[in-house]
Amino acid sequence: KQEVTQIPAALSVPEGENLVLNCSFTDSAIYNLQWFRQDPGKGLTSLLLIQSSQREQTSGRLNASLDKSSGRSTLYIAASQPGDSATYLCAVRYNFNKFYFGSGTKLNVKP
């Protein structure tokens, strides 16, 4: 059974810090990996998607990397802001209908 693990489970940082969220997966034969943001009472919002052939993707202050051989992905957030406070979920797709999510990292950015 594929497993997706996210570390840390929770993170609290002062505004302006750069931070790294980690995601690891057991089966490296992935189709793609996606990072989502989840705000309380709302659905998930896709942040970055990395195809299996790619090493990283960037969007604004966010950068996601993928190392399939080691079964790891990181989400780097630069110059964090209070508005970044949310739960960040990593999702691994193995084929068109198999998705596995981590339990998330709850981020709190203090003003």
Place this chain on the structure above:
Amino acid sequence: GAGVSQSPSNKVTEKGKDVELRCDPISGHTALYWYRQSLGQGLEFLIYFQGNSAPDKSGLPSDRFSAERTGGSVSTLTIQRTQQEDSAVYLCASSLEIGADTQYFGPGTRLTVL
């Protein structure tokens, strides 16, 4: 509609009752997915639809769970004889087609079984 909608947003029920959760996908999206998010756990993939067809129902937790989709649009997830362990947030997502990378998620239905 502008996005995926789900109803009700919250549902409290008594153990043993049946519940029906509804998902309205984005118009024109042929693929629809149901997930369950239990407290402190990651999302658990339940079932997907391609059109009105659900080719793989093995992700449903038990035979008390069923799902259907009609007209290639609205989907309902039905839980019969609810148990306390069914308490969770049930999320629905849709995508343009089954192989599309981007899924658009609804806000979820929070189910509490007393």
